[in-house]
Amino acid sequence: MATKSVAKKQVETPDGLTEIRWHGRGGQGAVTAAKMVAELALGQHKYFQAFPEYGPERSGAPIVAFTRVSDEPIQVYAGIEHPQIVVVLDPSLLSIVDVTKGAPDDAIVLVNSEMSPTELRKHYGLEGFRYYTIAATRIAVETIRRPIPNTPMVGALTRITGLFPIENVVNFLREDFGKKFPPKVVEGNINAITRSYEEVQGE
Amino acid sequence: MATTDRDILAVTGNEATAEAMCQIDPDVVCAYPITPQTEVVQLYAQMVADGRVASEFVTVESEHSAMSAVIGSAAGGARTMTATSSQGFALMWEVLFVAASYRLPVVMTTVNRALSGPINIHCDHSDTMGGRDTGWVQLYGENHQEAYDNCIQSVRIAESMDVRLPTMHMYDGYVISGAIGPLQMLTKDEVQQFIGPYRSINPMLDTKKPVTVGPFDGLHGWYFEHKVAQNRAMDRALQVIQDVADEYAELSGRQYGLxxxxxxxxxxxxxxxxxxxxxxxxxxxxxxxxxxxxxxxxxxxxxxxxxxxxxxxxxxxxxxxxxxxxxxxxxxxxxxxxxxxxxxxxxxxxxxxxxxxxxxxxxxxxxxxxxxxxxxxxxxxxxxxxxxxxxxxxxxxxxx
Known part of the structure; x- marks a missing residue:
């Protein structure tokens, strides 16, 4: 898949370590999603780490967050330079941020978009990597009634990475969100997750 | 050895510290919020409001006041804790020496952050490294687990009769304080048993035995000898830190050292x-x-x-x-x-x-x-x- 313009990258990652980099805009819930994946990993008896790159905490400003999931205790404390998975919560970032910077050739790039991966590539002139798309904002509006794409992105991520079974994600939402939010919000989020799990598109 | 099948929690470094403070349940906490320590104070205030702890929580208008109130509380005879970062630590500066020279076994969490300027809220060790000659015991932690473990051990180190020095424990701002990582906790009973009851020395509130704390010492007083005594206590702290770590290892299964x-x-x-x-x-x-x-x-x-x-x-x-x-x-x-x-x-x-x-x-x-x-x-x-x-x-x- 890699073309001439994409350099071959051999990245050494310890076995059993998955590194996810989240790109979003302030207010889209990227940090919450990064943390949610860490908590889901805990439910799988895996080790985890999740943290944002603290910058300007303005609504709409580009932000970055990181999640590590591992079979072994995680020692490294640094931002993720070579993510195996890149999650883009806002497609407009594709024109202004190098979201695949440092990613290995076989990295998965999951983008919140109405387009199919092929259309997305054509529209933004994207080469290399493995692109997936999900209309997360639309799904969020239809299920949660708010344009916050983070939980749908986690649903799509669950499908394409197989990091944890979808039932675990649903149970987590029921238990964890159930403590903080009214049942209507919890069910909305569960719908968002299951719908995006079904609707994510690959190439 | 302790079991390793305790529940693992996903928490921030600050949450880990607030939970340790909750289990320590000191008599008094006087604190002022500052990034990136804020969450510790906020969570602790919530624990007080929810009745999870019996602590008296003293809100103050600055870190200078926080440390001054801590000194008053500890001199009065109460087990006292606080937390800070960066500029807040810098603002405490003159009173940090007072806490140490009064030999008050206060415990403070300091979440490491750069000092201005330019204004910077991120991690480095300039704040507490600058405070290395204040007379406080300093322990630096690596991760979430150690933030929790060091907070608990600090109480024993500070209150040891061989030491009786204020003790600060640190962890990296944001990298640990704001990141989610794994934590295994002891039970509150285990922590209470480990730290034991607080023993105050010459408390000011003992009206049957009135004492003066912090008087003027004068040119021909005992200032010099007092400083030597502080340094000897610091020397003795080496053994105490190791002994406390060994005892904690038996309880938790996690071994630390100097x-x-x-x-x-x-x-x-x-x-x-x-x-x-x-x-x-x-x-x-x-x-x-x-x-x-x-x-x-x-x-x-x-x-x-x-x-x-x-x-x-x-x-x-x-x-x-x-x-x-x-x-x-x-x-x-x-x-x-x-x-x-x-x-x-x-x-x-x-x-x-x-x-x-x-x-x-x-x-x-x-x-x-x-x-x-x-x-x-x-x-x-x-x-x-x-x-x-x-x-x-x-x-x-x-x-x-």
């Missing part, structure tokens, strides 16, 4: 580091070892008192030691940890070369590649017949 060596036994090159970067360094050591490079590392846990002898013993056989400081001492030969390590190794024969590295100021990221670069420099020096220059080496510094 320092935390890794693959040093046959190391030819080694890095000395403080805080969360130790984890990244350990990983790099493994990578280099797989290539046949005899690399090792040691993490500083106790910085005050500084375990000179233990470091000399751990590093005497190493050819070249790189010391990574996340704070600088302007105009000195190197950062604060470098100065200690170089002094500690002066009496070794043969004497290892000790080189200063500065990294991570104002939260500049420190990647595994940067640590490999540092090891590569140490390797070059180890191969060379000439002694290397001891000028500062900077990691992940942008070109001019």
């Amino acid at each position: 320092l935390d060596p890794y693959r040093l036994e046959d190391a030819e090159i080694a890095i000395v580091v403080v805080g969360s970067t130790a984890g990244t360094t350990r990983m790099t050591v493994d990578k280099l070892r797989a290539r046949g490079v005899k690399a090792g590392m040691v993490r500083v846990r106790a910085f005050r008192p500084f375990p000179h002898e233990a470091f000399a013993q751990a590093l005497q056989h190493v050819k070249v030691v790189g010391v990574m400081d996340r704070a600088d001492s302007f105009g000195a030969m190197g950062g604060p940890v470098f100065l200690e390590i170089r002094a500690a190794l002066y009496d070794c024969d043969p004497r290892p070369q000790v080189l200063p590295f500065i990294y991570g100021l104002g939260g500049r990221d420190i990647f595994p590649d940067n640590i490999e670069q540092a090891f590569a420099q140490l390797e070059d020096v180890a191969k060379s017949k000439k002694r290397a220059s001891s000028e500062r080496r900077y990691l992940n510094l942008r070109a001019d």
Whole structure:
């Protein structure tokens, strides 16, 4: 898949370590999603780490967050330079941020978009990597009634990475969100997750 | 040994600390919020409001007032805690010495952050490294678990009758404080049993035995002898820190010491580091070892008192030691940890070369590649017949 313009990258990652980099805009819930994946990993008896790159905490400003999931205790404390998975919560970032910077050739790039991966590539002139798309904002509006794409992105991520079974994600939402939010919000989020799990598109 | 099947929680470093404070349940907490410590104070205030603790929570208008109120409370006879960061720590400055010289066994969490200016809220160790001569015991933690564990152990160290010095424990701002990581907790009963009841010495609130605290001592008073007594208590703290760690290991299954060596036994090159970067360094050591490079590392846990002898013993056989400081001492030969390590190794024969590295100021990221670069420099020096220059080496510094 890699073309001439994409350099071959051999990245050494310890076995059993998955590194996810989240790109979003302030207010889209990227940090919450990064943390949610860490908590889901805990439910799988895996080790985890999740943290944002603290910058300007303005609504709409580009932000970055990181999640590590591992079979072994995680020692490294640094931002993720070579993510195996890149999650883009806002497609407009594709024109202004190098979201695949440092990613290995076989990295998965999951983008919140109405387009199919092929259309997305054509529209933004994207080469290399493995692109997936999900209309997360639309799904969020239809299920949660708010344009916050983070939980749908986690649903799509669950499908394409197989990091944890979808039932675990649903149970987590029921238990964890159930403590903080009214049942209507919890069910909305569960719908968002299951719908995006079904609707994510690959190439 | 304790069981390892305790529940693992996903928490921020600050949550881990607030939970430790909750289980300690001190008589009094006086604190003022500051980034990146804010969450600790906020969570603790919530615990007080929810009745999870019996502590008296004293809100104050600044960190100077927070430390002053802490001193009043501790002198009055109460087990007292607080927390701060950066500018807040700097604002406490003059009263930090007072807490230490009154021999008040206060415990303070300091979440490490850079000092202004330019204004910077991110991690480095400038705040507490600057406070190394205040007379407080200083423990630096590596991760979420240690933030919790050190908070609990600090109570025992501070209150030990051999020490009776205020104790601060640190962890890296944001990198640990705001990140989600794993934590295994003890039960509140276990913590209460470990720390035991508070024993106050000459409390001001004992009206049957009136005492004066902090009077003017005068030119012909005992100030000098008082300072020597403080330093002797600091010396005795070395043994106490180790004893408390050993006892805590029996309870928790997690062993700590004055320092935390890794693959040093046959190391030819080694890095000395403080805080969360130790984890990244350990990983790099493994990578280099797989290539046949005899690399090792040691993490500083106790910085005050500084375990000179233990470091000399751990590093005497190493050819070249790189010391990574996340704070600088302007105009000195190197950062604060470098100065200690170089002094500690002066009496070794043969004497290892000790080189200063500065990294991570104002939260500049420190990647595994940067640590490999540092090891590569140490390797070059180890191969060379000439002694290397001891000028500062900077990691992940942008070109001019």
